[in-house]
Amino acid sequence: MGDNTFMWTAEIANCPSTNSEVTITVEEITFTATAIEIAECGGTGGINITDIAGGDGNYDISVTNSNNDILSEYSNNLSADTYIILIRDGGLCVGQQTVTIDAPQNCDCVGVSILAIVTTTNANCDITGTACLTITGGQAPYSVTDGSNTLSFAENTELCFENLSAADYTFDITDANGCMANTDAIISQNEATINIQTTATDATCGASNGSVCLTISGGTAPYTMTDGTTLGENEEFCLNELAGSTYNFTITDANSCEGTAEAIVFETGNNLSVEKVTLNTVCGSATGEACFIISD
Numbered sequence: 001m002g003d004n005t006f007m008w009t010a011e012i013a014n015c016p017s018t019n020s021e022v023t024i025t026v027e028e029i030t031f032t033a034t035a036i037e038i039a040e041c042g043g044t045g046g047i048n049i050t051d052i053a054g055g056d057g058n059y060d061i062s063v064t065n066s067n068n069d070i071l072s073e074y075s076n077n078l079s080a081d082t083y084i085i086l087i088r089d090g091g092l093c094v095g096q097q098t099v100t101i102d103a104p105q106n107c108d109c110v111g112v113s114i115l116a117i118v119t120t121t122n123a124n125c126d127i128t129g130t131a132c133l134t135i136t137g138g139q140a141p142y143s144v145t146d147g148s149n150t151l152s153f154a155e156n157t158e159l160c161f162e163n164l165s166a167a168d169y170t171f172d173i174t175d176a177n178g179c180m181a182n183t184d185a186i187i188s189q190n191e192a193t194i195n196i197q198t199t200a201t202d203a204t205c206g207a208s209n210g211s212v213c214l215t216i217s218g219g220t221a222p223y224t225m226t227d228g229t230t231l232g233e234n235e236e237f238c239l240n241e242l243a244g245s246t247y248n249f250t251i252t253d254a255n256s257c258e259g260t261a262e263a264i265v266f267e268t269g270n271n272l273s274v275e276k277v278t279l280n281t282v283c284g285s286a287t288g289e290a291c292f293i294i295s296d
Contacts (some may be wrong), residue, residue, distance in 0.1 A: 027097030029054040033085050036076070041107035046076040046183075047083060047099050055089030062086045097160025109179035109182035114138040116173060116183040122190050123166045124220075124255035129187035131169060139174035145172050164190040192219040194251055202266040203244045212247055213238040219253035226250050243267075 030053050036046035047073075052059055063074040065081050074083070080103035087095045114137040123129040133153065135142050140155040146169050151159050166189035173181045195218040204212030214237050216223045221233040226249070231237050239247070244267030251259045 006173045007015040010124045027054050027093045029087050029089060029093050031085075031087055031095055031097070033097045033099050035099050035101045037080075037102060038080060038104055041104050043112045044077045044079060044103075045101040046078050047074045047085065047101075049074075049085065049087075052087060052095075052187065054095065055087075055093035056091055060088045062088075070084070086281040087174050106178055106180075109138075112138050112175075112177075112179045113140070113174060114173055114179060114181035116144075116171065116181065118171070118183055118185045120187055122188045123164070124190045125257035127193060127256050128162070129164040129166065130160045130162050131164060131171070131185045132158050133171060133183070134158045135173060138179050138181075139177045141176060143174045146170070149170075190255070192253060192255060192257035194219040194253055194257060195225070196249065196251055196259050196261035198249070198261050198263040200263045202268050203205045203242060205244075208241050208243040210242040210267075211238055211240045211242060212242060212263040212265060214249060214251075214261070214263075216243050216259075217252055219257050219259065220255050222254060 001127045017026075027153045030051070031049055032051040034048045036044040036048055057195065061074075062085070063071045064084050064086075065071065065078075066083075068211075071078075071083075078101055080101050082098060085097050085099060095155045098152065114135065117134045120132045127212065131146075133144060134156060135144070135153050136156055136264075140153070142153040142155075144151050144153055144159075146161050146164075149161060151161065153159055161169075164187045166187050169185045169187065171183050171185065173183070193214065197215045197217075201211040201213075215234060216231055218231055221231075223231045223233075225231070225237075229237065231251075242265050244265050247263045249263070251261070251263045253259075
């Protein structure tokens with residue numbers, strides 16, 4: 001648009017030719033074209049054309065889509081696409097703009113239901129918890145995050161988030177089409193109490209004939225002693241041939257929870273008999289004796 005200069009030559013019989021220069025000013029047509037966006041999935045949009053100016057006022061409006069189809073109606077019923085608006089007047093004036101109508105996001109997700117089944121294992125003592133998910137619906141593969149870690153799931157395939165401390169978790173799921181869902185899980189902390197009952201039998205003084213017997217309950221069987229011995233719940237286990245001393249026991253259950261106990265084996269003497277024999281002394285002197293006879 002703007003000024004265009006043309007050179008023309010006039011030739012008249014029996015006259016010399018004459019060259020002349022002509023400038024033709026072509027006025028650009030201006031206008032405002034805005035997209036009427038598609039409000040919802042499955043809906044349509046349109047183009048709103050206003051503020052047309054320039055030219056001779058006798059306008060012809062042409063709208064074409066990306067397939068170069070000329071549209072007779074453009075104010076509504078338009079799908080998501082890029083459109084070219086061309087306005088001409090009765091002369092040489094032209095105006096052109098491009099408008100894009102966008103589709104709503106995630107239209108592929110309308111009516112899509114993504115389902116997740118979650119099974120959890122609680123944290124126990126030094127053992128962290130797990131949350132395992134199986135996902136259906138939507139379009140696999142699925143990307144699942146707990147906020148710290150992300151796993152990729154196939155449909156109907158169980159995968160687990162491990163090393164989870166006791167807390168509330170939200171798992172955000174996004175399928176291959178960008179459709180989203182979420183599910184919650186709670187990992188609790190199991191506080192196991194291991195009960196250790198001990199019974200001690202004293203040893204004879206100077207001998208190793210004492211014993212300690214243990215019975216364990218609580219926590220989760222089986223239980224393991226520090227020497228590797230494995231016990232079941234309420235199963236009695238005895239250590240024999242013990243000398244008098246203090247004995248400490250540490251028991252670990254199946255979830256690595258620990259319990260401790262102490263047992264004391266005392267030493268007891270024989271039943272001794274003591275007989276005292278006194279010999280007379282001389283009055284006023286320290287010449288007497290006292291003798292003891294000890295027997296068992």
